[in-house]
Amino acid sequence: MTIFLIHENSGWTRAKPFANPHIFTGPIHSPLASNLPMQTRSLGYEGPLVSEISFGGWVIGSDRGPQSEQESIAALRVALDRGVNLIDTTADSGDSLSEQIIGRFLREQTEDVFVASKIQPSSGPWPPSPYCRWQDRYSAAYLRERVHERLNHLQKDQIDLLQLQTWTAAWNDDPQPLLVLKQLQQEGKIDKIGINAPEQDQSCVIQLMRDGLVDTVQIIFNLFQQEAASQILPVAEETGTGVLVRVPLDEGSLSGTYPADHQFA
Secondary structure, eight states, X not given: OEEEEOOSTTOOOOOEEOSSTTOEEOOOOOGGGSOOOOOEEESSTTSOEEESBOEEOXXXXXXXXXXXXXXXXXXXXXXXXXXXXXXXXXXXXXXXXXXXXXXXXXXXXXXOOEEXXXXXXXXXXXXXXXXXXXXXXXXXXXHXXXXXXXXXXXXXXXEEEEEESOOOGXXXXXXXXXXXXXXXXXXXXXXXXXXXXXXXXXXXXXXXXXXXXXXXXXXXXXXXXXXXXXXXXXXXXXXXXXXXXEOTTGGGTTTTSSOTXXXXX
């Protein structure tokens, strides 16, 4: 099993192991403010070696604050200089501006960088409800169109890791969207297939891992939310599925915002 502490929006996190060697929590150190060497891990049993810290490209081009393309490219350059070789972004950040900036940046680089992106379901309830049909949210035509958009924006012939942005357990017994991605994988358009576990039902990815339908899962895991340790992480180890952790700092609340003596009302 592989666990990465990845982006907290556009931030950086590093964690040290504690009691369970498969669980990573604080203390937090910033590689931007230290000389710690970047560590690498295999993304799943048969995956590539990637940095244990990734660059989160979600906020590039989004409404999460003003930043110029020049500033975004400068941040990407610092990340690569510090040993990061995993960039995680999404198709739906600022009308795919994040992907386009990353694609333009990487075209000028010589480093071998592993890029992960995502596809959101078509319009409908968020997250998808048990009453949503996969045909309406992740149809084959829709997925193919979106994969080709990702390839064009990232200026790549193959997407290193394509993740579905969310899921519902209602589709587990007929996971046609993942079978479409498997087809695209066979066609050489995608290398690895992943799922972002929905916050309200992260365990829905367990069946997908056991059925061999995904190469990676992306989950929420931090000091406050550790339910994934009960089943998701052991099953990932059992199946050789790569695990990427999002919001390890709980979207900022664990980043030093609150001192140890803070009193909550």
